[in-house]
Amino acid sequence: xxxxxxxxxxxxxxxxxxxxxxxxxxxxxxxxxxxxxxxxxxxxxxxxxxxxxxxxxxxxxxxxxxxxxxxxxxxxxxxxxxxxxxxxxxxxxxxxxxxxxxxxxxxxxxxxxxxxxxxxxxxxxxxxxxxxxxxxxxxxxxxxxxxxxxxxxxxxxxxxxxxxxxxxxxxxxxxxxxxxxxxxxxxxxxxxxxxxxxxxxxxxxxxxxxxxxxxxxxxxxxxxxxxxxxxxxxxxxxxxxxxxxxxxxxxxxxxxxxxxxxxxxxxxxxxxxxxxxxxxxxxxxxxxxxxxxxxxxxxxxxxxxxxxxxxxxxxxxxxxxxxxxxxxxxxxxxxxxxxxxxxxxxxxxxxxxxxxxxxxxxxxxxxxxxx
Numbered sequence: 117x118x119x120x121x122x123x124x125x126x127x128x129x130x131x132x133x134x135x136x137x138x139x140x141x142x143x144x145x146x147x148x149x150x151x152x153x154x155x156x157x158x159x160x161x162x163x164x165x166x167x168x169x170x171x172x173x174x175x176x177x178x179x180x181x182x183x184x185x186x187x188x189x190x191x192x193x194x195x196x197x198x199x200x201x202x203x204x205x206x207x208x209x210x211x212x213x214x215x216x217x218x219x220x221x222x223x224x225x226x227x228x229x230x231x232x233x234x235x236x237x238x239x240x241x242x243x244x245x246x247x248x249x250x251x252x253x254x255x256x257x258x259x260x261x262x263x264x265x266x267x268x269x270x271x272x273x274x275x276x277x278x279x280x281x282x283x284x285x286x287x288x289x290x291x292x293x294x295x296x297x298x299x300x301x302x303x304x305x306x307x308x309x310x311x312x313x314x315x316x317x318x319x320x321x322x323x324x325x326x327x328x329x330x331x332x333x334x335x336x337x338x339x340x341x342x343x344x345x346x347x348x349x350x351x352x353x354x355x356x357x358x359x360x361x362x363x364x365x366x367x368x369x370x371x372x373x374x375x376x377x378x379x380x381x382x383x384x385x386x387x388x389x390x391x392x393x394x395x396x397x398x399x400x401x402x403x404x405x406x407x408x409x410x411x412x413x414x415x416x417x418x419x420x421x422x423x424x425x426x427x428x429x430x431x432x433x434x435x436x437x438x439x440x441x442x443x444x445x446x447x448x449x450x451x452x453x454x455x456x457x458x459x460x461x462x463x464x465x466x467x468x469x470x471x472x473x474x475x476x477x478x479x480x481x482x483x484x485x486x487x
Contacts, residue, residue, distance in 0.1 A: 163451070165294040169302065170336040172197065176299050190299045194292070208363075215364045219390070226393040317469060324465035328458055335454045338421045343373045345417055346409055353405035354387065357398055361390055369406075373413075375449055376433050380410050428457060 172193050179189035306325045313321040347370030354362035365387040372383030384406040391398035436456055440448030 159447075161290045161294060164291045165298055166332075167336055168291065168295050169298045170333045171340065172295075172299060173302070173333075174337075187300055190296060193299070194296070212363055212367070215361050219361045219364050219386075222390075222393070226389050320465060320469050320472070324461065327461050327465070331457050331461055332454060335457065338418075339374065341421050342413060342417055343370050346370055346373045346413055349409045349412065350387075350405065353409065354402075357401045357405070359387065359391060359398060359402065360394055365390060376437060376453060377430075378437065380406060428453065428460075432456075 175193050176186065176189045179192060180186050184192070306322070306329075309325060310318050310322055347366050350369045351362055351366035354365055359365065368386055369380070369383035372379040375382065384402065387402045387406070388399050391402045433453060436452045437449055440452035
C-alpha cells in the first residue's frame with residue numbers, strides 16, 4: 117500500500133468510525149436527554165456572554181493599555197454600558213413600544229386588506245374563461261380561514277413564549293456575572309488550555325487558539341456592525357418614503373439580517389405588507405430599498421467590515437443553513453456559520469499536527485513550531 121493510499125484509508129476509516137459513533141448516539145439518544153437539558157439551560161447565558169465578551173473586550177483592552185487596572189476597567193465598561201442602555205431604553209423605548217403595539221393591532225386589518233384586494237382582482241378577471249376563474253382560489257375565505265385557524269395556535273405559542281422568556285430571563289441574569297469574570301480573567305483561559313497540551317504540540321495549539329479567537333471575534337463584531345448599518349439604512353429609506361412603523365420595520369430588518377442569505381427577504385416581508393396596506397406604490401419602493409441596501413451591504417459594507425475572515429463558499433453557507441434549520445431551527449441557523457468556521461480552523465490545525473507527526477517523533481520539543 118502506497119503512502120497516499122494509506123492516508124486515504126485512514127481518512128475513510130475515521131469517517132466510518134465517526135458515522136458509527138453518531139449512529140450509536142442516535143440509538144441511545146434517551147440516555148443523553150439529561151445532558152441535552154443541561155446544555156439547553158446553559159447555552160443561552162454562555163452564548164450571550166461570549167457575544168458580549170467579544171464586543172466589550174476591545175474597550176477593556178484600550179483602558180488597560182492606558183494603565184487602568186483590568187478589574188477597574190471592566191467596572192467602568194459595565195457602568196458605561198448600563199448608562200448607554202438606560203438612555204436608549206428611556207428615549208427610544210416608549211416610541212418603539214408604541215409603534216410595535218400599533219403595528220400588531222393593524223396586522224389583521226392588513227391581512228384582510230390584501231385578501232380583499234386579491235379577491236377583487238379575481239372577480240375582475242371577466243375576460244378569463246370560467247375554468248381559469250374557478251381555478252383561482254377564494255383568497256379572502258382561504259386567508260380568513262387560515263388566520264382563524266392559526267389564531268388559537270398563536271395564542272398558545274405566546275403563552276409558551278412567555279413561559280420560555282421567564283426561564284430565559286432567569287438564566288440571562290447569570291450573564292453579567294459570567295461576563296465579568298470572562299473580561300477579567302479571559303486571557304488566562306488560553307494559557308490554561310495550553311498547559312493541557314503536550315509540550316511538543318503547544319506551539320501548534322497556541323496558533324490554533326489564536327486563529328479561533330480571531331475568527332470568532334471578527335464574525336461577532338463584523339456581524340454586529342453590518343446589522344447596525346443595515347438597520348440605519350433601512351430606517352432612512354423607510355422614513356424618506358413615509359412608510360408607517362418605520363422604526364419597528366427597520367429593527368425587524370436589522371435582526372433578520374443576522375440570518376445569512378434568507379434574512380433580508382424575511383425582514384422585508386412585513387415592510388411590504390405595511391406598504392401594500394398604506395399605498396401599493398410604496399411596496400415597490402420598499403422592494404427597491406431592500407435591494408439597494410443589500411447591494412450596498414454585499415459590495416461595500418461586508419467586504420470592508422468582515423473581509424474574507426470566514427472564507428466559506430456561498431453554496432456551503434446555504435447548505436449549512438438548510439441543514440441547521442431542519443435540525444435545530446432558528447438557533448442553529450444563527451450559529452451554524454461561525455461554528456462551521458471554527459470547526460474548519462480546528463480541523464486544519466489537527467491535520468497539520470497529524471502531518472507533522474513523523475517529524476515530532478524525531479525532533480525535540482524546541483524544534484517543533486507552526487509552519
